[in-house]
Amino acid sequence: xxxxxxxxxxxxxxxxxxxxxxxxxxxxxxxxxxxxxxxxxxxxxxxxxxxxxxxxxxxxxxxxxxxxxxxxxxxxxxxxxxxxxxxxxxxxxxxxxxxxxxxxxxxxxxxxxxxxxxxxxxxxxxxxxxxxxxxxxxxxxxxxxxxxxxxxxxxxxxxxxxxxxxxxxxxxxxxxxxxxxxxxxxxxxxxxxxxxxxxxxxxxxxxxxxxxxxxxxxxxxxxxxxxxxxxxxxxxxxxxxxxxxxxxxxxxxxxxxxxxxxxxxxxxxxxx
Amino acid sequence: xxxxxxxxxxxxxxxxxxxxxxxxxxxxxxxxxxxxxxxxxxxxxxxxxxxxxxxxxxxxxxxxxxxxxxxxxxxxxxxxxxxxxxxxxxxxxxxxxxxxxxxxxxxxxxxxxxxxxxxxxxxxxxxxxxxxxxxxxxxxxxxxxxxxxxxxxxxxxxxxxxxxxxxxxxxxxxxxxxxxxxxxxxxxxxxxxxxxxxxxxxxxxxxxxxxxxxxxxxxxxxxxxxxxxxxxxxxxxxxxxxxxxxxxxxxxxxxxxxxxxxxxxxxxxxxxxxxxxxxxxxxxxxxxxxxxxxxxxxxxxxxxxxxxxxxxxxxxxxxxxxxxxxxxxxxxxxxxxxxxxxxxxxxxxxxxxxxxxxxxxxxxxxxxxxxxxxxxxxxxxxxxxxxxxxxxxxxxxxxxxxxxxxxxxxxxxxxxxxxxxxxxxxxxxxxxxxxxxxxxxxxxxxxxxxxxxxxxxxxxxxxxxxxxxxxxxxxxxxxxxxxxxxxxxxxxxxxxxxxxxxxxxxxxxxxxxxxxxxxxxxxxxxxxx
Numbered sequence: 001x002x003x004x005x006x007x008x009x010x011x012x013x014x015x016x017x018x019x020x021x022x023x024x025x026x027x028x029x030x031x032x033x034x035x036x037x038x039x040x041x042x043x044x045x046x047x048x049x050x051x052x053x054x055x056x057x058x059x060x061x062x063x064x065x066x067x068x069x070x071x072x073x074x075x076x077x078x079x080x081x082x083x084x085x086x087x088x089x090x091x092x093x094x095x096x097x098x099x100x101x102x103x104x105x106x107x108x109x110x111x112x113x114x115x116x117x118x119x120x121x122x123x124x125x126x127x128x129x130x131x132x133x134x135x136x137x138x139x140x141x142x143x144x145x146x147x148x149x150x151x152x153x154x155x156x157x158x159x160x161x162x163x164x165x166x167x168x169x170x171x172x173x174x175x176x177x178x179x180x181x182x183x184x185x186x187x188x189x190x191x192x193x194x195x196x197x198x199x200x201x202x203x204x205x206x207x208x209x210x211x212x213x214x215x216x217x218x219x220x221x222x223x224x225x226x227x228x229x230x231x232x233x234x235x236x237x238x239x240x241x242x243x244x245x246x247x248x249x250x251x252x253x254x255x256x257x258x259x260x261x262x263x264x265x266x267x268x269x270x271x272x
Numbered sequence: 273x274x275x276x277x278x279x280x281x282x283x284x285x286x287x288x289x290x291x292x293x294x295x296x297x298x299x300x301x302x303x304x305x306x307x308x309x310x311x312x313x314x315x316x317x318x319x320x321x322x323x324x325x326x327x328x329x330x331x332x333x334x335x336x337x338x339x340x341x342x343x344x345x346x347x348x349x350x351x352x353x354x355x356x357x358x359x360x361x362x363x364x365x366x367x368x369x370x371x372x373x374x375x376x377x378x379x380x381x382x383x384x385x386x387x388x389x390x391x392x393x394x395x396x397x398x399x400x401x402x403x404x405x406x407x408x409x410x411x412x413x414x415x416x417x418x419x420x421x422x423x424x425x426x427x428x429x430x431x432x433x434x435x436x437x438x439x440x441x442x443x444x445x446x447x448x449x450x451x452x453x454x455x456x457x458x459x460x461x462x463x464x465x466x467x468x469x470x471x472x473x474x475x476x477x478x479x480x481x482x483x484x485x486x487x488x489x490x491x492x493x494x495x496x497x498x499x500x501x502x503x504x505x506x507x508x509x510x511x512x513x514x515x516x517x518x519x520x521x522x523x524x525x526x527x528x529x530x531x532x533x534x535x536x537x538x539x540x541x542x543x544x545x546x547x548x549x550x551x552x553x554x555x556x557x558x559x560x561x562x563x564x565x566x567x568x569x570x571x572x573x574x575x576x577x578x579x580x581x582x583x584x585x586x587x588x589x590x591x592x593x594x595x596x597x598x599x600x601x602x603x604x605x606x607x608x609x610x611x612x613x614x615x616x617x618x619x620x621x622x623x624x625x626x627x628x629x630x631x632x633x634x635x636x637x638x639x640x641x642x643x644x645x646x647x648x649x650x651x652x653x654x655x656x657x658x659x660x661x662x663x664x665x666x667x668x669x670x671x672x673x674x675x676x677x678x679x680x681x682x683x684x685x686x687x688x689x690x691x692x693x694x695x696x697x698x699x700x701x702x703x704x705x706x707x708x709x710x711x712x713x714x715x716x717x718x719x720x721x722x723x724x725x726x727x728x729x730x731x732x733x734x735x736x737x738x739x740x741x742x743x744x745x746x747x748x749x750x751x752x753x754x755x756x757x758x759x760x761x762x763x764x765x766x767x768x769x770x771x772x773x774x775x776x777x778x779x780x781x782x783x784x785x786x787x788x789x790x791x792x793x794x795x796x797x798x799x800x801x
Binding site: 047 | 407410411414417418421422425428429430433434435436437438440441443444445447448451452454455456458459462464507510566567568569572
């Protein structure tokens, strides 16, 4: 038995063309695609019955030379069905054209709404994360400021203590000196005299001590100034950062609202 | 008895013709014809179920031509069980749709077009269940599809036309693929009688067998909305009229499942495809239920759970043991009933609140406690709360999966449990949002054109579409037939718990008969083998 390749190639071509057209969005093209596909498939059924033969009527042709009548009956049935459904599809195309003025298959609006809702959720989460990061930043900077303040207070206290200690030492020295001379049995005039003498002798070193105190004070003031400068800088930076974060957040929220408004409008086309 | 087999196919077709002839006149007569027809079909199906269960498969030959040449209608346990459940569901939905049309003040169009299309679809579904012939199965598919095309695009509103175009194209593509499968299998075996195919496929070379099996399986996978061929379902079902959506959800996907059961059990037993089916089942369950969790509209959420729970039945089929098959059949019975009742109750929600969007619903527990209970029961049933039938079906499948053992069935068992949990989550959030929480501000009453404003305002709610595409008339008082048919379906779903013993025994006998194959083949072919 030999089989002709031609009907198979024809059927394959029809099916291929039909499938290609089925991938379109225009309903008319889809319709043509379905028709081509249907013809290709029906041709395939006819060929499933084997090679051509004589009419399958008893008494007219010999049994072995008869064509198989069953596929032909099946093809008739499927032709009628395909015809009916194609007519229905044509009516749908017409109605679609009446309603929308086009024959494109539209996207499902509800699908788009769900997609937008998911995106909105992501956005809300990102805004939350940004807010959290901002809060953490502010906290960190506050902690840094507090630490600096503490360190300054600590240093000031240390310096004050040092001064007090020096004064106490001087007082103690003075007391001891007076005691020594009282023990030697000197009168208060003599004592005053000695004291003045000692004062004169110590004038030089005293001078230097005063200088030292002044220098220390100057140093302290300078440090204080520097510290204040630094604090100001930090505060400024903090303010700036806070402002920027707020700006960013406001922008994000605005974009979020916009998308929300878009999501609630089912007719809107560009949701990306 | 043989004469009765054709009744579920022929009677609805005759009634559809009669109703088309009568047209919009004589409302009473129209309603009477529909209800009587479907009641008769239900009664006949019950008789057939008892007969097939006690006396083995019954066969009728169309036109008196005997099996391999003529078209055989075969009523075995599986067919008749499916017939009984489907005709019970179709009867309830028919009563519901009659009452809905009446409540929406739409009289002519639903009776003259909606109901004939409905009856043609019912005839197609019955024919698909009874068909013992692969080509006749194709014709049955076309019958039910053409009916569903009309129902889905009824009224020709913009959303329905958009959904309808996709639906019709998917239906057409799968039908053409079915024809390809038919051509290849006829070319290879020279027959389309399923009994004869069952014998002849076993001697075919392996690659040819696999080619035919995969082509046909792909067709049924599209029909049953199994992942990755499930995207069309949540896109198109929710826009259809509420009774049509309920019917589609209950029956159409199950026709696909039924065909897969026949394909795997009768035509290609024990092939390499079963593990493929199990993977598909796992993905269907998970992808579907994740989709359901994300939805904010009840109808869409239910459409996604519908897809998800198809996975359970495919899992049972994929196991291809008696326990697995029995579990799958039990689950089909449970799922047809429960999913349909959920969609019907959603229709009631829409009628009370004027919307099914969870963003706008709230406080229905106070406004309509009956609807709240009617939604809650099948929702928990679907999620698998013991002792309802959803739990029993899942338990049967889990036990079957563990009995088979091995990594893949155990992964599926785990996937099934996760899916059940997530279904419970989706149902609980839906219920608490729509019924339990305080209503969102300004959303206590439906928005629309006020028809009557007495104590209970009657409003044509904006944004809704009734049977003919006009807005639904909402009101605080529910039409009794609508409430009654929804309650009847919910009660039917609960009755599977009471009847769990006999029902699971019946599904077990069904599975034994399916996997034995011999009763079916010898009943059809007799001594003509």
